[in-house]
Amino acid sequence: VVNTPILNVRSDPNTSANIVREANQGDQFEVLDRSADGGWIQLGENGQALGWASADYLQVSAGDAGVSTGAPAGDQAVAEQPATVQPSGPPAGGYLPSTMLSPDYGAQAFLWWKPEVAHRDLELMKNGGFNWVKQAFAWETIEGAGKGQYDWSVADRVVRDVNASGLKLLARVSSDPEKTNFWPGPPPGNAGNFAEFVGALAARYNCTAQAVGCIQAFQIWNEPNLAREWGNNQPSPAQYADFLRQAYSAIKAVNPNAIVISAGMAPTGTNDNTAMPDDVFYEQMYQAMGSSNGYFDMLGVHGAGFAAPPELDPAEAAANKDKYGGYRFFAFRHVEDIRAIMERYGDSGKKIVLLEFGWTFDSVNASYKWHGADAGIDQFVQADYLKRAYQYAAANWPWVGLMSLLTMPNVDWLDDGNPQDEEQYWWAIMDPSPTDVRMRAAFIVLCDYFNEVQFNLYCPYDPDPSRRGQR
Missing domain, CATH: 2.30.30.40 (SH3 Domains)
Known part of the structure; x- marks a missing residue:
């Protein structure tokens, strides 16, 4: 059986x-x-x-051809996925539309390799009041064997799992910069190949009754203002703009309702062959585009809070180097600087999507603990800051769409036995575990807030049983 x-x-x-x-x-x-x-x-x-x-x-009866019994029924076994999945139609009620609240609630998750963990985390997110999940779709994992040689096996399962969960899916489409032998080569020379790939991805999951599934939004690449994310080439806003244009056209040709989001940029003060500050990159990108029409529907931004509370004026972060770091981008509200660039180039009609944001409480890694534990941020401060960030956006940013926080946990952080050495471990709102649900303060606080503002409910996971259900 x-x-x-x-x-x-x-x-x-x-x-x-x-x-x-x-x-x-x-x-x-x-x-x-x-x-x-x-x-x-x-x-x-x-x-x-x-x-x-x-x-x-397989569950094998003991008498069958002398074959011993296999895994018992009900075990959390993970099947090898089929090479292709035939369309089965949308879930009951249809696919969710490609629309966003302002702000909307989402998080990065890791759904690719462990289906049983993916199912659990999607259920937690849905019950926690999240509306969107962001998942990386690595180009080399799907088309790494060669041009047009697509392996959709895991992607099919991930998309269908998200669709069944009642969450909307934001696909971050990029390649791992460490995969140096990936066949198309690095950007920007691979722009045409990438556009054809992302077009195939969008066509397969174009939210129609004939599709395998539905991806509501696409993020095109990640942090091209860093040379290491741009084929070890000097960052070029003009080259990225053309890269983005080709991807946009390919997606819209097969799913005109999909939301195309530009890449978020890394926060950096370096401006040389290795990196470019995000505001400089966005400014030059707008100059290269002339108009953002035909390039993206929403502008992707990264908005880490570093050592500053979410309401802090970026001018104060720049003025107080000892406490906050000495640059405007060390404040969550630096997002407003990027919004000002959009408005200066006549793009006030489009929204910003925060593709990554959050606070770390790192106490181990030197590059991060200065704005984590050394700045007085623990998991309870992290929880408070995240909630306040959403509240600040709701009160002050009518132009913001999805705010996708860092991060749901990745159980692969446990592989080497030292998950605390992994930088993202300290940004996560849960502890990584393949078996147990270990919520940190941030998950409970956000679960309560999201359920309150959307449904007038308490968080169903609140440790206090009296604080569950209707408010």
Whole structure:
């Protein structure tokens, strides 16, 4: 008996063999043989061999062809995903529209490699009052084998899981700068190939009844104001603008309702061959575009708060170097500086999306603890600052859309046994765990706030049972 939602049946007992059919949870087959290593079972019907399937995802009766019992039904086993998934139509009620509240509530999540953790985290986010989840779709993971050789297996599952959860999906589409042997080469020379890839991605998940699923919004690349994110080339706003234009056209050709968001920029005061300050980059990008029409629907911005409370004027962060760092970008409200650039170039009709923002309470990593634990920020201050950031935006920023915070946890941080060495560990609103739910103060505080302002509810995860349900 198949005990996982989708099981690939292959021509031979290995993952490189051709898929000859797919089986669904509950399907029953005869057991004809087992591979020498015990990991694969040959399935049949009426004595005729059908193919081989992983024993991990089958419940085998003890009497079947002398084959020992596999994983018990109900185990949290993760099936190998099929190479392709056929459209099954939208979830009940249809796909969610590509619209945003002002502000809207979301977070970066890590849904790619561990489906059981992804399902858990999506449920937590939905119940926590989040409306959007941001997930990276790494180009080299999907098309890394060569031009047009798409492996949609994991992407299909991620998109469908998000669609089923009742959250909207923002796909960050980029490639890992450390993947130096990725076939198209680095930007900006790969702009045409990237546009064709993101067009294929948008077409597959274009939110129609014939689509495999729905991606409501796309972020085009990440932090191109850093050379290490731009193929180790000097950052070029004009080159990125052309890169963005090609991607925008490809997406809109297959899903005109999708929201296309420009990349957020890294906060930096460096202006040389290795980096460019975000405000300088945006200014030159607008000069290169002439008009943002045909380039993006919303402007992506990064808005870390560093050592400053969310309401602090950027001028004070610049004036008080010892306390706040000495640059305007060390204040959350530096986002207002970027908004001023938009308005100066006649773009006041478009929204800003905060693709990353938050506060760390890092007490370990020297590059971050100066604005974390050394600045008096612990997880409770982090929680307070995050809530106040949303409140400040609601009161003062009618031009802001999604505010996607850093971050839901990534259980892969546990792999080397020292998750605290991972910088993002300290930004997260939960502890990483593949089995237990370990909410930090920020998750509970935001869950309560999001549920209050949207539904007049308490957080369903509040430790105090009297503070659950209707207010």
